[in-house]
Amino acid sequence: MSFGSAVVATLAAYIAVLAFLGIRARAARASESLADFYLAGRGLGGVVLLFTLYATQYSGNTLVGYPGEAYRVGFPWVMSVGFMLAIVVVYLVIAPRLRASSERHRFVTPADWLDHRFGHPGLTRVTNLVMAAAIANYLLAQLMAMGHVVAGLSDGAIPYATGVLVLTAAILGYELLGGLRAVAWTDCLQGILLAIGLGGLLAATVFSGEGIGEATAWVLDNQPAKAFRPDAVTQATWASTLLLIGFSGAVYPQAIQRIFAARSGASLRKALSVLAFLPFLTTLPVFLVGILALPRLSGLSGVAADQVLPALLRGWASESEWMFWMCILTVVGVVAAIMSTADSVLLTLSSMLAKDFVAPVLRRRSGGAVEEARITRIGKGFSLAIMGVLVAIALTPRISLWGLLELKMELLVQAAPVFVLGLTWPRLSAKAALAGVICGTLLAAGLTLAGYGKIAGVHAGLLGAMLNAAVAVAGSLAFRPRGG
Amino acid sequence: MKLRRDPLSHPWLFVVIAALYGFSIPWWFGEERPSIVLGLPSWAVVSLTCTFAVSCLVSFAARRLWDDGKD
Numbered sequence: 118m119s120f121g122s123a124v125v126a127t128l129a130a131y132i133a134v135l136a137f138l139g140i141r142a143r144a145a146r147a148s149e150s151l152a153d154f155y156l157a158g159r160g161l162g163g164v165v166l167l168f169t170l171y172a173t174q175y176s177g178n179t180l181v182g183y184p185g186e187a188y189r190v191g192f193p194w195v196m197s198v199g200f201m202l203a204i205v206v207v208y209l210v211i212a213p214r215l216r217a218s219s220e221r222h223r224f225v226t227p228a229d230w231l232d233h234r235f236g237h238p239g240l241t242r243v244t245n246l247v248m249a250a251a252i253a254n255y256l257l258a259q260l261m262a263m264g265h266v267v268a269g270l271s272d273g274a275i276p277y278a279t280g281v282l283v284l285t286a287a288i289l290g291y292e293l294l295g296g297l298r299a300v301a302w303t304d305c306l307q308g309i310l311l312a313i314g315l316g317g318l319l320a321a322t323v324f325s326g327e328g329i330g331e332a333t334a335w336v337l338d339n340q341p342a343k344a345f346r347p348d349a350v351t352q353a354t355w356a357s358t359l360l361l362i363g364f365s366g367a368v369y370p371q372a373i374q375r376i377f378a379a380r381s382g383a384s385l386r387k388a389l390s391v392l393a394f395l396p397f398l399t400t401l402p403v404f405l406v407g408i409l410a411l412p413r414l415s416g417l418s419g420v421a422a423d424q425v426l427p428a429l430l431r432g433w434a435s436e437s438e439w440m441f442w443m444c445i446l447t448v449v450g451v452v453a454a455i456m457s458t459a460d461s462v463l464l465t466l467s468s469m470l471a472k473d474f475v476a477p478v479l480r481r482r483s484g485g486a487v488e489e490a491r492i493t494r495i496g497k498g499f500s501l502a503i504m505g506v507l508v509a510i511a512l513t514p515r516i517s518l519w520g521l522l523e524l525k526m527e528l529l530v531q532a533a534p535v536f537v538l539g540l541t542w543p544r545l546s547a548k549a550a551l552a553g554v555i556c557g558t559l560l561a562a563g564l565t566l567a568g569y570g571k572i573a574g575v576h577a578g579l580l581g582a583m584l585n586a587a588v589a590v591a592g593s594l595a596f597r598p599r600g601g
Numbered sequence: 602m603k604l605r606r607d608p609l610s611h612p613w614l615f616v617v618i619a620a621l622y623g624f625s626i627p628w629w630f631g632e633e634r635p636s637i638v639l640g641l642p643s644w645a646v647v648s649l650t651c652t653f654a655v656s657c658l659v660s661f662a663a664r665r666l667w668d669d670g671k672d
Contacts (some may be wrong), residue, residue, distance in 0.1 A: 192641070192642050192645050193624075195641075195645045195648050195649060196625075196626070196648075198652050199622065199625055199652045199655070201661065202652065202655055202656055203622075205659050205663075206615075206618055206655070206659055209608045209659060209662055209663065209667070210608070210609060210615075213604050213607050213608065213609075213669065214607070214609075216603065216669065217604055217669050219671075230642060235645060240632075253624075259636045328640060329640040330637060330640035333637050333640055333641055333642060334637060337634065337637070337642075341634070344635060344642050345632070345634070345635065345642075346630040346631070346632065346635070346644055347627065352626050352627075352628055355626050356626060357620060382667075382668075386663050386664060386667055387663075387664075389659075389660075389663040390634075390659075390660040390661075390663040390664045391660070393656045393657075393659040393660040393663065394656050394660065396652070396656070397653065397656065517627050568643065599634040
């Protein structure tokens with residue numbers, strides 16, 4: 118069996134299992150309520166919560182982009198191991214209070230907490246728009262990555278457009294059937310696949326044959342700049358990226374919904390205590406793959422370096438039967454990682470649009486309550502519409518879109534001061550927080566669109582978030598409400 | 602929203618995490634050629650060790666310094 122046809126066969130089997138899990142998740146539903154569909158009935162236990170947080174955090178970019186970046190940058194890319202851990206550090210700040218508050222007030226979307234904490238429709242709407250715009254870009258990036266990865270890893274057996282369409286249909290299938298319950302169960306499958314694949318690769322490549330020590334010696338002799346201490350600007354970018362990913366990753370709306378969906382505080386604590394070690398089982402192996410590629414695939418540059426993982430997998434697959442199947446599992450794990458990020462983002466985006474934007478309008482029109490089952494149906498309609506629009510864009514990609522995608526983290530981090538300060542500082546006022554979000558977003562978007570993505574190594578988004586927090590704090594101190 | 606134990610009431614935790622993250626960035630290493638330790642440049646090994654220490658600290662905090670009093 119050739120590598121390409123083995124990938125196609127394994128991927129088909131994986132999609133069949135996803136469909137089965139979607140049907141099982143639908144059978145497990147207790148009602149058509151928003152909490153049942155979007156939060157799995159607030160019943161996610163520690164293990165499922167761990168896998169679904171893991172699958173949501175680690176996207177295709179982590180697994181395909183990071184080896185390419187390690188190949189381009191060299192050993193300074195060891196910084197990436199700390200990136201996902203920074204998100205868990207920020208969770209320690211916001212999750213305990215957010216979880217306790219959501220247990221009492223039964224939040225479904227991040228906007229529910231914003232309404233509860235600030236009671237300011239303008240702040241809720243603007244923060245929600247910033248988050249929705251950021252994750253819509255993110256979802257588009259995942260769809261495009263699905264097409265590219267499947268085409269690249271199947272040796273062209275599955276064309277780009279077919280990959281996008283088939284995998285999008287699969288996601289819509291199990292998600293519309295089972296909501297977050299289906300998404301979380303498929304996340305478990307993805308996590309197991311990825312752990313076996315990456316673990317097997319790590320064991321096979323690092324501890325036998327041409328190991329990492331030989332690769333390091335080769336880099337020191339042939340490309341010493343990639344093994345020496347990084348320069349001052351790279352060090353500034355290192356610190357900036359840690360802060361940017363830590364704060365923006367922690368306020369991903371889909372991550373916040375998982376805090377709401379936890380069965381108990383104990384299950385969330387257990388999940389986070391294990392999640393803290395997963396960078397060493399995920400980001401570290403893919404970093405080492407990029408380093409191992411340096412002596413084996415010298416001469417790649419620019420975007421071509423993103424083909425490091427597929428190229429190495431194809432080479433390793435021919436070394437032994439064991440390596441062949443570890444490589445196949447890794448390929449399917451990578452595709453599954455992209456799908457699991459896309460399905461989580463889609464579910465959250467549709468819940469935000471249906472519950473936070475459409476339901477209030479319906480409520481005003483009808484002059485009373487709107488059935489939850491109706492909002493859930495509207496949300497499912499949004500899922501179909503969002504995917505329809507984004508697939509159309511993904512099938513006719515324009516280069517300018519990538520400029521928009523770069524705005525994702527820069528935008529999302531502007532929601533962080535509202536959540537972090539709102540949860541930790543009772544004096545934060547809604548008007549000051551709103552002024553902060555607007556100032557920070559304008560600065561970050563303005564700098565990025567003007568071509569200043571980084572200044573002296575510091576991300577425009579982080580500069581925007583610093584201005585955002587400063588305006589929010591100064592405004593709250595200067596204009597204290599009477600008697601407050 | 603009263604928690605029995607909250608990581609935020611332990612500021613030392615975040616000071617130590619910030620210090621470890623600070624040392625994971627190799628500003629303290631010179632311009633000289635690094636030696637190879639455990640198959641990696643020596644500064645990268647120190648960086649990974651600091652990051653692993655953050656993992657241990659975060660895991661400890663999640664299990665021991667956070668309790669909503671309901672479990």
